Amino acid sequence: MRSIILIIGEDIRANTSFLNYIFKEYVKNYKELDDLKFIDKNNKNLSDIFDKLSRDYENIFVFASNETYHLVARVLATLTNDVLKLEKDNQTLAPSLSKKMERDSFLINYKDININVLKVEALQKLPKFLISPTKDSLYFYIFGYEISMIKNNLEDLLSKFEVELDIAQYSNYIIRAKATKNKFGDLSGFTKSICRLFNEQIIKNDCIFEFAVKNLRKIGAKISIAESLTGGLIASKICEIDGASEVFGGSLVTYSNEIKNIWLGVSEDILNTYGAVSKQCLEAMLDGTLEKSGASFAIAASGIAGPSGGSKELPVGTVFIGIKSSDGKKIIREYHLDGDRNYIREESANIAISMLIEFCANLFFFL
Incomplete structure (x- = not known):
């Protein structure tokens, strides 16, 4: 409709x-x-x-x-x-x-x-919506599969349950999908079948930040964040979720090199030799976040959102994002994003939470 x-x-x-x-x-x-x-x-x-x-x-x-x-x-x-x-x-x-x-x-x-x-009036709560939501569609995410594989594996199920599917790449490891039933479609049967097909690696939440918070609560874990280019955006998206206070320790917005050094302990040697937008800086930011917060997991992000500040070696859109756990395991990746300043920041925040889900896959999907 x-x-x-x-x-x-x-x-x-x-x-x-x-x-x-x-x-x-x-x-x-x-x-x-x-x-x-x-x-x-x-x-x-x-x-x-x-x-x-x-x-x-x-x-x-x-x-x-x-x-x-x-x-x-x-x-x-x-x-x-x-x-x-x-x-x-x-x-x-x-x-x-x-x-x-x-x-x-x-x-x-x-x-x-x-x-x-x-x-409606600004600064006031919205009145109640009075049109009942349709139940003809289901929104979900699939973790760890490529789009081509999903399309091939779902072809028979779509025909069997009379369902149409729209899918899009949300991040490197996460696909966003919308399933819409036809007139005589069976959305419930389709959902049960895809959960079995993809080994329960289905994120049924409409929001992957909500999925992450829910599962961090389930395993009793805490998370803290160090943000540079995202300027607190990752923390803001987590704080939009009800129950975030049970898992979220805090976020340090370490925008300048000086604050990275003072608050997170990123050494002047690393900053002078490799720069703030580097794998070495990200690792130090992760270490400092875990040390300061005592969290189970840390997220860190640093990059060049633009439109100025880029160079031939580090063009605008270069972003480093990392995850590290208190037991020392970590992943740090370099991304090259296109778009304006706000899009690069938004996409960096989405990638960060996607990387957390990937990092915690054994805990989130196979509890």
């Missing part, structure tokens, strides 16, 4: 952090965003817009500001030959024939599609 988000009002569009909050909450409920459209608050053609979108989508989510909410509600009431009514229990103005209603949120049916209108 295709869905679209409509953002009505410049005050919402201009607030990037609030927009990200809306998108994250939407994805948490509905897994992925199909389409997005911004509409000016002074647009005089809202009726035509809703009419056109009703031919292309099954679900429309409208996020309206305090300034535009009443206008949207009035337009939809007119389209459905209804009137607006103030619901006394939740103080929400909405079409009287709304299918569902919560405070600052209502759901109507228009031409056999669902329209959920939410009145």
